[in-house]
Amino acid sequence: MEGAFCMKGMSAKSMAVHIGSAERGSVTEPEVAPIYASAVFKFGSLEQVEDVWMGKSRGYVYSRMANPSVEAFEEAVDGLEGAAGTVAASSGMAATCISLDALLGRDERIVSASVLYGATRTLIEQDAARRGASAEFVDITDLEEVRTAMEPGARALFCESISNPLMEVADIPALASIAHAAGAFLVVDNTFATPMLMRPLELGADVVIHSCTKYINGHDDIMAGTVSVGGATSGGTGILAAIRNSRTLLGPVLSPFEAWLALRGIRTLGVRMEKHCGNAFALAMALKSSHKVTAVHYPGLDAADPLSAAARLLADGYGGMLSLNVDGGREVVDRMVKNLKLAAFVPSLGSCATTISHPASTSHRGLSEEEKARTGITDGLVRVSVGIEQERDIVSDFIGALEKL
Numbered sequence: 001m002e003g004a005f006c007m008k009g010m011s012a013k014s015m016a017v018h019i020g021s022a023e024r025g026s027v028t029e030p031e032v033a034p035i036y037a038s039a040v041f042k043f044g045s046l047e048q049v050e051d052v053w054m055g056k057s058r059g060y061v062y063s064r065m066a067n068p069s070v071e072a073f074e075e076a077v078d079g080l081e082g083a084a085g086t087v088a089a090s091s092g093m094a095a096t097c098i099s100l101d102a103l104l105g106r107d108e109r110i111v112s113a114s115v116l117y118g119a120t121r122t123l124i125e126q127d128a129a130r131r132g133a134s135a136e137f138v139d140i141t142d143l144e145e146v147r148t149a150m151e152p153g154a155r156a157l158f159c160e161s162i163s164n165p166l167m168e169v170a171d172i173p174a175l176a177s178i179a180h181a182a183g184a185f186l187v188v189d190n191t192f193a194t195p196m197l198m199r200p201l202e203l204g205a206d207v208v209i210h211s212c213t214k215y216i217n218g219h220d221d222i223m224a225g226t227v228s229v230g231g232a233t234s235g236g237t238g239i240l241a242a243i244r245n246s247r248t249l250l251g252p253v254l255s256p257f258e259a260w261l262a263l264r265g266i267r268t269l270g271v272r273m274e275k276h277c278g279n280a281f282a283l284a285m286a287l288k289s290s291h292k293v294t295a296v297h298y299p300g301l302d303a304a305d306p307l308s309a310a311a312r313l314l315a316d317g318y319g320g321m322l323s324l325n326v327d328g329g330r331e332v333v334d335r336m337v338k339n340l341k342l343a344a345f346v347p348s349l350g351s352c353a354t355t356i357s358h359p360a361s362t363s364h365r366g367l368s369e370e371e372k373a374r375t376g377i378t379d380g381l382v383r384v385s386v387g388i389e390q391e392r393d394i395v396s397d398f399i400g401a402l403e404k405l
């Protein structure tokens with residue numbers, strides 16, 4: 001190898017510090033994007049530093065600024081969301097954090113859906129308070145309430161495309177026109193729908209966030225997040241640069257190993273989502289007819305009404321997430337958890353395996369009792385992430401567990 005030749009005559013101790021790091025130099029390209037596990041890149045001259053830094057030559061400097069493996073993953077999410085640019089981060093929360101950092105200034109106001117992943121809601125509240133901004137929470141399905149809240153000069157409107165844990169589908173085109181009329185950005189967390197079921201930027205949203213820890217990676221073995229900015233977003237280039245700058249300065253970068261795994265996850269996202277959707281629909285129908293269940297929340301059930309947001313906006317399936325209310329509350333849920341055989345209690349979602357969670361004790365435990373009651377996050381609410389196992393095994397696990405209550 002060239003590297004070893006150059007090091008001829010060097011002591012083994014010095015050689016060990018350098019050997020093996022030379023570029024392979026190949027006329028053929030790897031079929032799969034490699035893992036660039038390098039924190040930093042080598043320069044041949046000061047002139048080259050200047051050119052790369054100023055964007056005159058294409059090159060990398062330091063992996064907190066940009067890394068080729070992370071960029072390959074960003075390019076994939078960017079394409080799937082139809083975005084003008086995507087920034088990856090170390091988790092979904094990190095992605096939300098750098099978005100808020102870039103979008104919300106002192107004395108500004110954010111309006112947000114009240115039904116959201118619990119930590120996102122807490123972050124919006126705390127982040128706004130810390131930077132001297134304010135946050136207001138609204139029922140995102142009540143467009144008049146949203147419009148009224150936006151009117152006195154809000155800077156951003158935040159919602160989930162399918163809400164955690166009640167599976168309400170946000171009317172993105174209507175929310176985008178309300179936000180834009182008020183001069184604000186619409187920011188959508190698209191974690192539950194994934195770009196396979198909804199592409200919010202094409203429906204008028206400005207910024208799309210993912211917890212790629214969930215469906216995009218799909219195997220419960222990494223944490224990752226992304227923020228994508230739309231091509232039609234007013235001042236989009238500046239927003240994208242501000243988000244990238246927040247990541248570089250605050251430092252919540254995605255590691256190249258995790259980026260590589262997340263990109264591998266994307267290869268099967270389409271087939272996984274198809275299976276998740278089919279299984280979830282079947283389970284929702286079965287749960288609906290159980291006398292132990294008082295309510296089932298699933299966009300596929302709302303879609304019976306052709307005017308519903310679910311029917312209009314989710315053309316390729318209604319998602320793999322549903323929630324149900326069991327008759328009897330906390331103690332009955334505990335028995336149900338113990339009765340289930342296939343579905344484990346795992347406070348996350350979006351993996352291949354069917355899992356359940358209890359929002360009141362996990363993802364939404366930070367909410368006050370009053371807020372939980374107001375938003376319908378009761379002690380009897382169970383959230384199900386329906387996996388890709390065979391439909392009849394999933395359905396019989398749940399129906400069997402409910403019948404034994």
Ligand SMILES: Cc1ncc(COP(=O)(O)O)c(C=O)c1O
Binds near residue numbers: 091094164225363
């Ligand atoms: C809808 C939604 N958004 C964001 C997050 C946060 O993502 P992460 O856990 O990757 O930080 C979660 C986590 O459960 C979530 O459910």
